[in-house]
Structures are given as C-alpha cells and as structure tokens.
Amino acid sequence: DFCEFLGNEIMTRLVTNATIDEVVAAAEKVCGELPFVSNECTALVEEYGHYYLQLLAGSIDVAQLCSEIGLCSQHVRNMVESSQLFQVVKQGLRDDDECKACTDGMDIIQDILKSKDTL
Numbered sequence: 001d002f003c004e005f006l007g008n009e010i011m012t013r014l015v016t017n018a019t020i021d022e023v024v025a026a027a028e029k030v031c032g033e034l035p036f037v038s039n040e041c042t043a044l045v046e047e048y049g050h051y052y053l054q055l056l057a058g059s060i061d062v063a064q065l066c067s068e069i070g071l072c073s074q075h076v077r078n079m080v081e082s083s084q085l086f087q088v089v090k091q092g093l094r095d096d097d098e099c100k101a102c103t104d105g106m107d108i109i110q111d112i113l114k115s116k117d118t119l
Contacts, residue, residue, distance in 0.1 A: 008060035009109070015057040024049040084110070 008036030027049055066072050080086055085108050 004063050007066040020050055020053045023053055
C-alpha cells in the first residue's frame with residue numbers, strides 16, 4: 001500500500017552509511033564534551049556505534065511507524081489522492097498505459113524526495 005511504500009522509501013533514503021556516519025560523528029562530538037568519561041565514551045561509539053544504529057534501523061516496523069506518525073491517516077490519503085501526481089497516474093492506469101504512468105510517477109516521486117526542500 002502507499003503508506004508502506006512511502007515509509008520504505010523514506011527509510012531507504014535516511015538509513016544510509018552516510019547518515020549513520022553522521023550520527024556516529026555527532027555522538028563522538030557529544031562524547032568529547034563529557035567530563036571524566038570522554039575517552040571511554042568515544043571508544044564505545046567508535047567500536048559499536050555503526051553496529052547498533054544499523055540494528056536499530058533494521059528493527060523499525062515501517063507500517064507501525066507510518067501509522068503512529070499519521071502517514072496513513074485519512075487526511076494524508078485525501079491529500080495524496082487529490083494531488084496532480086496521483087491524478088496523472090490514475091489517468092494513465094485508466095488508459096492502459098500502466099508502465100508509462102508508473103515510470104513517470106516514480107520519476108516525479110524521486111525528484112520530490114531528492115529535493116532539498118523535502119524533509
């Protein structure tokens with residue numbers, strides 16, 4: 001369904017090696033500001049940070065997350081269904097041009113997700 005598709009796309013784009021590296025770097029910076037345990041904290045983050053972040057990311061249930069943040073709400077569904085993109089895809093499916101409508105729709109969605117204004 002659309003909610004899970006969108007949630008999976010968001011997770012795929014957010015949970016990358018680069019973003020995990022950023023989170024680990026931020027944690028190391030925080031460790032550097034801690035009095036008395038800075039070295040130990042940094043060593044733990046360096047040793048286990050990537051592993052635990054990947055484990056955490058892998059344990060996220062996208063369907064549950066989408067539901068909890070309201071991504072699957074009727075309001076969001078109405079907003080999506082009234083969008084120009086949805087109407088184009090819907091019309092394309094009516095015209096039996098499913099592949100082109102899907103491909104065009106995915107191109108537009110990817111452009112939106114890659115935009116600096118998204119998220």
